[in-house]
Amino acid sequence: MGKSICRILKEEDVGSIGIGAMIVFIAMVLVAGIAASVLIQTSTTLESQALATGQETTAEVSSGLDVVNIEGYNSSGTIKYLAITVRARAGSSDIDLAQTVIEISDSSTKNFLTYDDSTYTGASNVNGNIFTDSFYTADATHFSIIVLEDADGSCSSASSAVINTGDYIILGVNTSQCFSGLSPRDDVWGLVIPEEGSPGVINFKCPASFTDAVIELQ
Numbered sequence: 001m002g003k004s005i006c007r008i009l010k011e012e013d014v015g016s017i018g019i020g021a022m023i024v025f026i027a028m029v030l031v032a033g034i035a036a037s038v039l040i041q042t043s044t045t046l047e048s049q050a051l052a053t054g055q056e057t058t059a060e061v062s063s064g065l066d067v068v069n070i071e072g073y074n075s076s077g078t079i080k081y082l083a084i085t086v087r088a089r090a091g092s093s094d095i096d097l098a099q100t101v102i103e104i105s106d107s108s109t110k111n112f113l114t115y116d117d118s119t120y121t122g123a124s125n126v127n128g129n130i131f132t133d134s135f136y137t138a139d140a141t142h143f144s145i146i147v148l149e150d151a152d153g154s155c156s157s158a159s160s161a162v163i164n165t166g167d168y169i170i171l172g173v174n175t176s177q178c179f180s181g182l183s184p185r186d187d188v189w190g191l192v193i194p195e196e197g198s199p200g201v202i203n204f205k206c207p208a209s210f211t212d213a214v215i216e217l218q
């Protein structure tokens with residue numbers, strides 16, 4: 001009698017252990033499956049972020065504006081207008097000048113200028129004198145656009161101020177409004193900041209005297 005009871009108890013223990021092991025095994029499979037799912041999802045997210053970051057970095061490095069030249073217009077002993085000639089950097093994507101900002105300072109005043117589409121001048125309207133009054137804004141918060149070269153017509157209208165490789169555009173600044181004009185020996189610095197890519201650099205010192213109507217500054 002006693003031996004039969006012991007045998008029955010052992011068989012029941014073995015059955016319990018088997019069920020417990022199965023439960024543990026199923027739990028491990030579930031945990032492993034969840035962990036694998038999380039890892040796959042995480043790797044996919046990281047891959048997408050890495051791809052987007054790489055594309056943005058490439059655009060930031062390869063795109064941008066280059067300041068080719070800066071000239072000033074001397075009016076009664078002060079520089080009234082600045083003509084900042086810019087172009088797209090080599091390999092740059094299209095740049096929308098309507099989304100570009102000019103940051104400019106004479107070391108005592110700093111201005112941020114945005115595009116004023118009411119002072120757009122197409123290449124066909126440039127009569128040889130880029131310092132015509134109507135080409136420039138009449139305030140201290142905007143810059144104007146004067147088209148010099150635009151072979152593909154990407155910057156052919158005030159509402160389509162987009163430049164690409166081969167285009168040369170003048171950004172006009174009314175310094176008589178921004179700084180009450182620029183005087184001899186004034187230090188001027190700033191940036192032409194596009195929506196995407198590297199900015200163009202503005203950095204020059206005005207000559208000790210203004211003897212010509214048009215002054216080469218950079």
